Amino acid sequence: MNSEVKIKLPDSREILAEKGASLYDIIGKIGKSLQKAAISARVNEIPVDLSSTVHENSSLQVITFDTAEGKDIFWHSASHLMAQAVKRIYPGVRLAIGPSIDNGFYYDFELDDKITIDDFDTIEKEMEKIVNEALDIKREVLSLDDALKIFRDSGESYKVELIQDLKDNEISVYRQGDFIDLCRGPHVRSTSCIKSFKLLSVAGAYWRGDEKNKMLQRIYGTAFPDKKDLARYLELLEEAKKRDHRTLGRELELFSFDNEVGAGLPLWHPNGAILRFIIDKFTTIEHLKRGYNLFVVPHIAKSDLYKTSGHLEFYKENMYSPIKIDDQDYILKPMNCPSQIKIFTSTMRSYRDLPFRGFEMGTVYRYERSGVLHGLTRVRGFTQDDAHIFCREDQIEEEIQGVLEFTLDMLKVFGFEEKSIYLSTRPEKSVGSDRNWEIATSTLKNSLEKLKIPYKVDPGEGVFYGPKIDIKIKDAIGREWQCSTIQVDFNLPERFDITYIGNDGQKHRPIMIHRALLGSLERFIGILIEHYSGKFPTWLAPVQVILMNVTENEADYVRDLKKLLVSQEFRAEADARNESVGYKIRDAISKKVPFIAVIGAKEVNDKTISIRRRGENKSITMTIDEFKKIVVVEMNAKA
RNA sequence: GCCUGCUUGGCUUAGUUGGUAAAGCACUUCACUCGUAAUGAAGAGAGCGCCAGUUCGAUUCUGGCAGCAGGCUCCA
Numbered sequence: 001m002n003s004e005v006k007i008k009l010p011d012s013r014e015i016l017a018e019k020g021a022s023l024y025d026i027i028g029k030i031g032k033s034l035q036k037a038a039i040s041a042r043v044n045e046i047p048v049d050l051s052s053t054v055h056e057n058s059s060l061q062v063i064t065f066d067t068a069e070g071k072d073i074f075w076h077s078a079s080h081l082m083a084q085a086v087k088r089i090y091p092g093v094r095l096a097i098g099p100s101i102d103n104g105f106y107y108d109f110e111l112d113d114k115i116t117i118d119d120f121d122t123i124e125k126e127m128e129k130i131v132n133e134a135l136d137i138k139r140e141v142l143s144l145d146d147a148l149k150i151f152r153d154s155g156e157s158y159k160v161e162l163i164q165d166l167k168d169n170e171i172s173v174y175r176q177g178d179f180i181d182l183c184r185g186p187h188v189r190s191t192s193c194i195k196s197f198k199l200l201s202v203a204g205a206y207w208r209g210d211e212k213n214k215m216l217q218r219i220y221g222t223a224f225p226d227k228k229d230l231a232r233y234l235e236l237l238e239e240a241k242k243r244d245h246r247t248l249g250r251e252l253e254l255f256s257f258d259n260e261v262g263a264g265l266p267l268w269h270p271n272g273a274i275l276r277f278i279i280d281k282f283t284t285i286e287h288l289k290r291g292y293n294l295f296v297v298p299h300i301a302k303s304d305l306y307k308t309s310g311h312l313e314f315y316k317e318n319m320y321s322p323i324k325i326d327d328q329d330y331i332l333k334p335m336n337c338p339s340q341i342k343i344f345t346s347t348m349r350s351y352r353d354l355p356f357r358g359f360e361m362g363t364v365y366r367y368e369r370s371g372v373l374h375g376l377t378r379v380r381g382f383t384q385d386d387a388h389i390f391c392r393e394d395q396i397e398e399e400i401q402g403v404l405e406f407t408l409d410m411l412k413v414f415g416f417e418e419k420s421i422y423l424s425t426r427p428e429k430s431v432g433s434d435r436n437w438e439i440a441t442s443t444l445k446n447s448l449e450k451l452k453i454p455y456k457v458d459p460g461e462g463v464f465y466g467p468k469i470d471i472k473i474k475d476a477i478g479r480e481w482q483c484s485t486i487q488v489d490f491n492l493p494e495r496f497d498i499t500y501i502g503n504d505g506q507k508h509r510p511i512m513i514h515r516a517l518l519g520s521l522e523r524f525i526g527i528l529i530e531h532y533s534g535k536f537p538t539w540l541a542p543v544q545v546i547l548m549n550v551t552e553n554e555a556d557y558v559r560d561l562k563k564l565l566v567s568q569e570f571r572a573e574a575d576a577r578n579e580s581v582g583y584k585i586r587d588a589i590s591k592k593v594p595f596i597a598v599i600g601a602k603e604v605n606d607k608t609i610s611i612r613r614r615g616e617n618k619s620i621t622m623t624i625d626e627f628k629k630i631v632v633v634e635m636n637a638k639a
Numbered sequence: 640g641c642c643u644g645c646u647u648g649g650c651u652u653a654g655u656u657g658g659u660a661a662a663g664c665a666c667u668u669c670a671c672u673c674g675u676a677a678u679g680a681a682g683a684g685a686g687c688g689c690c691a692g693u694u695c696g697a698u699u700c701u702g703g704c705a706g707c708a709g710g711c712u713c714c715a
């Protein structure tokens with residue numbers, strides 16, 4: 001009796017196991033396939049290695065790769081595997097850290113040799129060898145002193161530093177063959193579990209993420225229990241590459257960058273410029289419909305303005321050097337707010353004027369360090385759908401709610417249904433009274449709750465001048481992007497001494513709300529390109545239809561029809577080249593246009609067109625009016 | 640800014656152990672007049688990111704700069 005323990009499973013079944021049996025054996029009793037899939041297990045809710053033994057009645061929950069926890073453990077073990085291989089190849093290497101990340105793992109190394117992707121083959125081969133050696137991965141618990149001695153003796157100074165920070169008397173390490181690493185665990189039972197893996201990239205990374213520290217070499221990789229899963233993941237990476245907005249930007253003739261113009265300064269080509277124009281026009285009109293006033297301000301302003309606003313002090317890093325004009329310093333505007341404030345303060349405002357909402361498609365210029373530039377998503381000059389709302393304290397809540405609803409509506413129109421919302425509260429360094437922060441934070445909270453919008457709190461992540469709500473959208477392949485931000489500001493109204501006359505005849509200070517819904521137009525378009533994979537819905541498509549003739553006889557007809565459609569504000573192109581229909585169809589498909597219209601003798605005769613929709617390989621013959629109606633319907637529906 | 644790698648016609652790439660470069664697509668012309676994912680042929684197009692240096696000679700070697708990629712750091 002005493003030699004057996006009861007193991008309670010998640011479905012409340014109970015099984016008996018021999019006292020001291022390993023989890024691996026116990027799981028084998030439940031099922032062979034589960035035993036094979038098991039990565040680790042939770043015993044009495046604590047994740048442990050499968051090699052650990054059970055000595056008392058316990059609950060058991062098997063962890064497989066299907067769960068986030070399973071992936072984390074598996075990838076962490078894979079990172080150890082890689083580190084072991086690297087250490088075998090480069091004995092002088094010093095190990096830093098090697099955690100699991102979103103879709104794999106990395107390990108940071110300090111090494112005099114430079115590792116490049118050309119070395120991946122060698123490292124992967126060594127990893128394979130270690131997998132085939134089927135080394136047991138064993139946990140050991142050491143005293144602080146013993147642990148320090150082991151890593152000191154082997155010259156692993158980063159590990160020594162980590163151990164010293166642990167301030168723990170019991171240090172767990174994991175051993176697999178000749179390799180030992182400091183680690184909390186748990187891990188898979190054997191190197192043989194990590195069947196398929198791939199090293200993906202190598203990059204520099206600062207020790208502990210601090211710029212002042214030494215730069216280490218980081219190798220990224222991923223791994224899966226099954227070869228098929230690895231293949232699928234690599235395909236996904238290929239897919240992401242195919243929808244990269246930088247590639248599509250060139251292929252679809254949307255935009256480009258030019259060495260001579262400068263890094264981070266996008267040039268909008270006809271197709272991209274029209275896309276921008278469509279979004280700009282739509283966004284502007286939506287603002288006007290919601291009672292915003294339109295603002296336009298110059299791209300430069302005197303540096304004094306930014307002294308008043310505080311940007312010269314707090315935002316200097318991101319601002320360009322002054323331009324001298326008539327012996328005065330002018331600065332390329334890094335933000336729209338200061339200039340916009342001057343519109344509000346240009347005259348006496350009454351409480352009756354509030355809320356006063358000013359909207360601008362405002363272009364700003366910010367210095368970004370050369371290494372951070374990235375396609376359209378990180379540039380040095382960009383345009384924000386920026387607005388500032390000046391309101392009374394009692395109006396904040398309604399304004400915030402209005403902005404929230406507006407934002408969600410807009411994002412939906414652009415095809416972003418899934419989003420996550422964050423409320424960022426007061427950071428350590430901040431301006432404004434406790435009372436103001438309290439009011440603003442609770443107002444933001446109330447607004448979210450009244451609209452039944454689920455959100456998470458990001459404590460201390462607010463801006464120094466006020467709390468904010470950030471909205472992250474999820475694109476078609478599940479990546480998150482932050483675009484929208486709604487911020488309450490106590491700082492600028494003070495700095496610019498903004499006032500309105502209340503019904504008591506006295507001056508009062510309004511509250512300012514900054515908000516951008518799409519954020520930067522450049523970045524938003526970059527995200528849109530990837531989200532739609534270049535297949536823009538009809539209302540956004542730079543070219544909605546390509547018209548093509550079958551033989552030379554219909555060429556003029558096609559050109560005339562194109563002119564007619566263009567004159568009626570349809571975005572049409574004609575392909576009257578002397579090529580086969582098959583060839584032109586193929587070409588048009590690669591341009592991802594929503595409609596392809598083929599016109600042969602029959603169509604000219606019947607005054608019809610043969611329409612082939614994107615993604616379909618059948619065509620429908622219809623009159624030109626019928627076609628126009630379809631396009632109009634889709635444009636109105638923003639489809 | 641930092642680390643690693645990269646930079647050859649519009650695009651994708653080949654190549655030269657240093658003797659001024661090759662292909663496919665795109666483009667132009669000609670022929671074909673063709674019915675829903677590539678008709679055929681011919682032609683034009685780069686001096687190999689920029690600036691120096693080494694050399695009889697540099698696209699190839701060295702240095703600097705710029706740009707790009709992947710990261711790190713940063714991101715009001």
